[in-house]
Amino acid sequence: MTSALTVGLAGVGRIGTFHAETLKHLPGVDTVIVADADAQRAHAAAGKLGVQAITDIDALLAAPLDGLVIATATDSHPELITRAVDAGIPVFCEKPVAADIQGTLSVVNHIQNSTVPVQIGFQRRFDAGYRAARDAIASGNLGWLHTLRATTLDPTPPPAEYIPRSGGLFRDCGVHDFDIIRWVTGREVVEVYATGANRGEQFFADAGDVDTAAVLLRLDDGALATVSLGRYNGAGYDVRLEALGSRGNAIVGLDDRSPLTSVEPDYAPSPYPAYPGFMERFRRAYTDELAAFLSVLTGELTNPCTPADALEAFYIAEACELSRHEHRPVALTEVRH
Numbered sequence: 001m002t003s004a005l006t007v008g009l010a011g012v013g014r015i016g017t018f019h020a021e022t023l024k025h026l027p028g029v030d031t032v033i034v035a036d037a038d039a040q041r042a043h044a045a046a047g048k049l050g051v052q053a054i055t056d057i058d059a060l061l062a063a064p065l066d067g068l069v070i071a072t073a074t075d076s077h078p079e080l081i082t083r084a085v086d087a088g089i090p091v092f093c094e095k096p097v098a099a100d101i102q103g104t105l106s107v108v109n110h111i112q113n114s115t116v117p118v119q120i121g122f123q124r125r126f127d128a129g130y131r132a133a134r135d136a137i138a139s140g141n142l143g144w145l146h147t148l149r150a151t152t153l154d155p156t157p158p159p160a161e162y163i164p165r166s167g168g169l170f171r172d173c174g175v176h177d178f179d180i181i182r183w184v185t186g187r188e189v190v191e192v193y194a195t196g197a198n199r200g201e202q203f204f205a206d207a208g209d210v211d212t213a214a215v216l217l218r219l220d221d222g223a224l225a226t227v228s229l230g231r232y233n234g235a236g237y238d239v240r241l242e243a244l245g246s247r248g249n250a251i252v253g254l255d256d257r258s259p260l261t262s263v264e265p266d267y268a269p270s271p272y273p274a275y276p277g278f279m280e281r282f283r284r285a286y287t288d289e290l291a292a293f294l295s296v297l298t299g300e301l302t303n304p305c306t307p308a309d310a311l312e313a314f315y316i317a318e319a320c321e322l323s324r325h326e327h328r329p330v331a332l333t334e335v336r337h
């Protein structure tokens, strides 16, 4: 690993602040420089984190960076990715690549002939449990998969102002499950049926979004997957994947901190608290993901999650939105460009 790297970070909101803290402690990183559309926020965050702040994004892109981490609002990702790549700066960008398919395609097309890497932030690919499930499936020990059950349930919703710019529950949240189902199984999704509900606060409906959803996916080998999504899971942050095969199964996210309350009489409840959110549940995965980015930018590692990968997960999210609006199964061929 090359040492003394200078890494820029755009956007010091929820995940950006967390990534800046992680970057600061990664071996090989010498300097972290942050910028935000809100300059005051950038300076406040830099002061708290003990990193440098720079006036604005233009100044950040003009700085001598070895890599750029983009953690701004989703609608700003395409412009920032393409500007950084054009400047020759390797990019790590939080998912999703863009708020819509056109934006995602424009990035994929823009960078396709470039040698500058762009890694997308699907941190579950770095989680020990998902990696073990992938290995178990690849080993053949589970037999053939008949069913996958994926769950992403947040205990409380993100701030109301985040929702209109989030892209909706499928693109913002379900996209993690869609990506990991493809990655863990090595299969493609061919058809979806999705439905949603508004059970919580009004701002979801006002944004044309739902706070609860159920998705049924058909994979290209005939296996079926369900994805359960929600923003109001009072018991805690519940992210799991159950891969059920003809000979065995692999369950991700089932441990002492799973927010599951058994009501069986002989069951002894765990004394450990549920994970409150994604930062605690995936802390190690986020660290390994950014460490991987440092190896990608120095050329020591092949990009583990490309914009083309992200596009595939995004097509599934897009098909889910169409299915929810039209109340019908949607083939992936209907949304794929």
Ligand SMILES: NC(=O)c1ccc[n+]([C@@H]2O[C@H](COP(=O)([O-])OP(=O)(O)OC[C@H]3O[C@@H](n4cnc5c(N)ncnc54)[C@H](O)[C@@H]3O)[C@@H](O)[C@H]2O)c1
Binding pocket: 010, 011, 012, 013, 014, 015, 016, 035, 036, 037, 038, 041, 057, 071, 072, 073, 074, 076, 094, 095, 096, 121, 122, 123, 162, 172, 278
């Ligand atoms: N991988 C994950 O688990 C995960 C988790 C949370 C968020 N995310 C993604 O990270 C991104 C940020 O989410 P968040 O929850 O931190 O949002 P946030 O609203 O808390 O923070 C976004 C920050 O970006 C800044 N910003 C917005 N547009 C900008 C621009 N054009 N230039 C510079 N700064 C700009 C805002 O001022 C704000 O400080 C989203 O794309 C989201 O999908 C990923």
